[in-house]
Amino acid sequence: MRVRSAALATAAGAALLLLTAPAAPAAPHDARLTAESVTVDPVGRIAADGSVTLTGTYRCTGATGPVFVSSSVSQSDPSVRYGVGGTRAVCDGLEHRWANTGTPDQVVLKPGAAQVEATLMELRPMGIVPLPSFHARQTQDVTLTAS
Numbered sequence: 001m002r003v004r005s006a007a008l009a010t011a012a013g014a015a016l017l018l019l020t021a022p023a024a025p026a027a028p029h030d031a032r033l034t035a036e037s038v039t040v041d042p043v044g045r046i047a048a049d050g051s052v053t054l055t056g057t058y059r060c061t062g063a064t065g066p067v068f069v070s071s072s073v074s075q076s077d078p079s080v081r082y083g084v085g086g087t088r089a090v091c092d093g094l095e096h097r098w099a100n101t102g103t104p105d106q107v108v109l110k111p112g113a114a115q116v117e118a119t120l121m122e123l124r125p126m127g128i129v130p131l132p133s134f135h136a137r138q139t140q141d142v143t144l145t146a147s
Contacts, residue, residue: 036060036061036136038098038138039058039138041142042141044144044145045146048146050104050108051103052104053099053101054085054142055099056069056118056138057095058095058098058136060120060135061091065122067090067122067123068123069098069100069118070085070086071083073104073114073116073144075112083102085100091135098118111144113144114143114144115141115142118138121134122134
């Protein structure tokens with residue numbers, strides 16, 4: 001019986017120590033995951049000449065090579081995307097606006113619903129050829145309006 005009482009007392013003491021011990025600090029988070037983003041505005045514009053303008057914001061840090069915000073649009077078939085320009089990004093940790101304008105080849109986009117994907121991509125120096133490193137990506141349903 002004494003062995004059982006001693007074991008019970010030891011377990012109770014250990015539980016008490018665990019309850020009174022300070023909580024362990026949270027694991028450090030990757031600041032890049034929260035500091036880097038790209039957004040797409042919910043409205044894009046189509047000009048009379050067929051060019052499309054898409055806009056949004058971005059934020060990035062820690063780039064060692066040139067960084068760009070690229071965008072693409074799809075309208076009737078979500079598996080087919082058309083590139084719409086690219087903008088050079090400044091990766092200083094601050095939020096910036098981006099605007100890409102382009103005329104998709106061999107397609108006529110119409111005012112109405114569309115899906116836009118924006119990508120924040122760095123060309124990181126890796127030996128002879130720079131390799132793409134993706135900082136952020138956003139897909140957004142938008143409305144294309146005639147301008």
